[in-house]
Amino acid sequence: MLIAAALFLSIGRRHVLVLAISALVSIGLYFIGYHFTGAVSIGKLLSHPWYLLEFAGAYVSMPFGAIKSTEFGVRLGLISVAMVAIFAVVAYKKRLLASHTGIVLFGWYLFLVLTVLLTAAGRMDPTDPTFTAAKAARYLTGPLVTWGVFILLCLWLSARLQWRYARPFGIAFVVAVLLLLGLPKLRWWLAGADQARARAQLAALAIELGIQDGNVALSVFLDPQAIAVWSTGLSENHFSVFYQDHGKWLGRPESAFGRLSKSVIPGEITYTFPVREGVEVAGWVDESRLRRATGWILLVNENGQVAGMGRRLPAAFPGYLENPRTPPALGWVGFVKLEYATKSFSAYAVDKGGLFPIQGSAGIPEIRV
Secondary structure, eight states: OHHHHHHHTTOOHHHHHHHHHHHHHHHHHHTTTOOOOSOOOHHHHHHOHHHHHHHHHHHHHTTGGGSSOHHHHHHHHHHHHHHHHHHHHHHHHTTOTTSHHHHHHHHHHHHHHHHHHHHHHHHOOTTOTTOGGGOOGGGTHHHHHHHHHHHHHHHHHHHHHTOSSOOHHHHHHHHHHHHHHHGGGGHHHHHHHHHHHHHHHHHHHHHHTTOOOHHHHTTTOSOHHHHHHHHHHHHHTTOGGGSSOGGGGTTSBGGGGSOBOSSOBSEEEEEEEEETTEEEEEEEEOOTTOSSEEEEEEEEETTSBEEEEEEOOSSOOOGGGOOTTOOGGGEEEEEEETTTOOSEEEEEEEETTEEEEEEEEEEOOOOOO
């Protein structure tokens, strides 16, 4: 993209050569040891042009395309792309396309279009009428920036071309109203994305603590046995979820984590359920009295030994664990490992100044099929 822009602006050949060499080096380093999956198919794009067009519309429309039906998202995305194409023609005729602002804004939009084509070549499924592959939450950064670029293009062209019926302040007002109307309607979609992340974060905690339960691991990968193999190398090198290695806390005495406070803080253990090699646990705690709360929970057996850990997940409290006794805003989840637990366990909130006991304790549930 940058090289094309440099050629378009008639920048000297020496500078273009330096840019090209730096691009080859920096991008080439990324692909050292890279294994191509072979999933990208250019023929798929050529054989299904109409589906490709709708796929691109659904991709570009996110997250606002999720407000209503699939057709609404496709139309919204295609209308925005068509408007930017018209803006590009107008900017070219008015000699604004080669300006610094034009290069950045239109360059980004072209970059996104190429990204959509590459994504479609690898993930497009013509038998899917809902364009699920185009609306994955992990792709959201590109479309969000693109909507910002679209708004900037409207404001910039309006200011430079002195549009009579679309002044910058008028455009800004309309955008603000549309956002105020549209964003609340995305709550359900955002809540669904948060719940998916929460389940993945819960599974990550289980993997970090050495809980090898296939049903839990399914939230992060479709082959739990592969996770068991790969997690060994990750743990040995302190990669991924093992970079802090909280699993090493298991088996240590509770006294190793600071002074045990005598004051009990509000909270309780509200849920226990047996999983392979352990127990899934949930509860709530009010840490407002703590000055330096870490968000972590120690689960200690009756022998004073750390048998498990819990935390308040950054994404959300998992919906499938909600119950009348647990306020989600204060909820935490965790796991007890049966290797260390005996008959019962208690929960402690971890503060940088010590441990604070949470009211009550829970017994180990009966392990059964």
